């Protein structure tokens with residue numbers, strides 16, 4: 001792509017991420033994304049949005065979409081995002097996301113998008129019937145990130161390829177428009193045992209909102225009984241837990257449950273194994289269920305409390321959108337000037 005290394009981006013550090021308002025949030029979203037947002041907000045200016053533009057790449061009932069956006073915002077707040085610290089906003093309230101997407105559509109190459117595995121998974125066998133929006137989804141994601149010149153993007157492992165594409169788009173824009181260092185090449189923040197939470201029914205499939213079985217995932221809104229029952233029914237094997245992480249390598253379900261415990265407790269997998277080595281799932285599962293109820297129970301309750309007062313959530317989102325635009329508008333004005341548009 002570029003035949004010389006781009007000049008370094010010299011702007012401030014910024015964190016940005018988003019979640020789609022397309023169904024109940026689950027433990028994977030919580031551990032892979034939300035928990036990290038909460039931690040990072042105190043270290044670096046943090047922008048967290050609700051990705052309603054991404055949501056409509058798949059049909060969404062218009063009369064329900066705003067409610068779905070409020071639910072994700074409630075989950076952010078209930079997990080501990082502080083609207084006075086982090087900027088929380090709906091993506092569609094900042095129209096510069098779509099404007100920058102158009103410019104990036106002319107930078108990104110079809111060959112790059114053809115490699116995106118998430119599109120292949122989501123479009124399935126009939127890819128010619130998928131929306132162009134679904135195909136273009138990663139370009140919009142690049143615009144989300146680069147509009148704020150974000151340098152760090154906390155996400156689960158499934159987003160790694162989209163982050164690589166974002167870096168490619170940033171580098172090609174900087175190169176093609178002779179604007180070295182204009183956009184940063186953002187770093188994904190993926191590490192840790194929460195980065196890839198698997199289905200409770202199949203340790204080789206990702207925990208996902210779209211899995212038809214509700215027993216495959218723990219939802220943030222599940223009550224204590226549902227959480228305990230899902231952990232009890234989670235697929236496992238008959239062997240006791242090993243002494244070291246290597247011993248989990250060929251045991252997908254065991255590895256997943258130990259990883260969930262580690263991520264919820266905020267400790268390493270090795271620390272969990274030091275505590276439970278030699279014990280079977282009969283002993284481990286009740287401890288995991290208790291921990292999950294202890295961590296998630298208050299979040300579900302707080303979400304219900306917040307959603308009972310939508311006006312307060314709306315106030316936070318409106319304020320967040322205004323603050324987000326203070327960053328987005330100058331970036332877009334610079335892009336217009338760099339590209340040579342009439343209105344620059």
Ligand code: TYM
Nearest residue numbers: 017018019020028029032033051141155156195196197207
């Ligand atoms: P979405 O809504 O599918 O998922 C939200 C976040 O949850 C993470 N995640 C998981 N992490 C661990 N284990 C799992 N089983 C699991 N399932 C989901 C996802 O990696 C994600 O971090 N494309 C994004 C939304 C988005 C975005 C962005 C993110 C749009 N623009 C810009 C970052 C920056 C998505 O579909 O997330």
